Amino acid sequence: MFEQAIQNYLKEKGYNKINLKAVLFDMDGVLFDSMKNHAKAWNKAMAIYGMNLSEEEAYMHEGRTGASTINIVCMRERGYNADEEEIKKIYQTKSDIFNSLPKAEPMKGAYTLLRNIKESGLQPVLVTGSGQLSLLDNLNHHFPGIFQKEFMVTAFDVKYGKPNPEPYLMGLKKVGIAPNEAVVVENAPLGVKAGVAAGIFTIAVNTGPLPDSALLNEGANLLFRSMQELSEKWDLFREIINK
Numbered sequence: 001m002f003e004q005a006i007q008n009y010l011k012e013k014g015y016n017k018i019n020l021k022a023v024l025f026d027m028d029g030v031l032f033d034s035m036k037n038h039a040k041a042w043n044k045a046m047a048i049y050g051m052n053l054s055e056e057e058a059y060m061h062e063g064r065t066g067a068s069t070i071n072i073v074c075m076r077e078r079g080y081n082a083d084e085e086e087i088k089k090i091y092q093t094k095s096d097i098f099n100s101l102p103k104a105e106p107m108k109g110a111y112t113l114l115r116n117i118k119e120s121g122l123q124p125v126l127v128t129g130s131g132q133l134s135l136l137d138n139l140n141h142h143f144p145g146i147f148q149k150e151f152m153v154t155a156f157d158v159k160y161g162k163p164n165p166e167p168y169l170m171g172l173k174k175v176g177i178a179p180n181e182a183v184v185v186e187n188a189p190l191g192v193k194a195g196v197a198a199g200i201f202t203i204a205v206n207t208g209p210l211p212d213s214a215l216l217n218e219g220a221n222l223l224f225r226s227m228q229e230l231s232e233k234w235d236l237f238r239e240i241i242n243k
């Protein structure tokens, strides 16, 4: 299964080898079990403004910037875009609801995988659409010694956000490597799309309620059912890459 996925990737992108130097991690739904809270917060916030955004649909938008999600929903529900001020208001409401929910736990298996990656000399990189101000503190609290500020891409760094390849290309740039020197770990369809569009081998972990096809149809090169499973199979994956 790994061999075939790697061969397909190399052939499609025209590389001879994956020469792994860094692993680019999405955050929500990958490192933290936080997507349930985001989906709930989106649903409730939009309802306050008289618009319908189901929790399941929120998973389909995962990875977009807040403004982009709000624009898509406003256009559909009302037929016109929100102006900048209203976008800010809606996003603030969503953030307030999110912050009022119980704090999300780290994803099971995530820290074991991160330590393994770091100890083997690979560079962990965070690539998230999140704009939480306390993000680095929170990461350091739950995953001490793993992430460094200079190897993080957040909402403050990007213009377009996922599914545009921009955030992942920026992640590569921060390390100074080519697409075939990294892999992406993503849980969201639009995040997978961004990783694939950046030319990077993209591993999907399906930690939410969407069918596997939602991730595979965006071009995921491999799919795992959990971070625990990815963590358990990581060494084998690396062995096959290095063959």
Ligand code: MG
Pocket (backbone or CB within 6 Å): 026, 027, 028, 029, 030, 062, 063, 186, 187, 188, 191
């Ligand atoms: Mg995610």
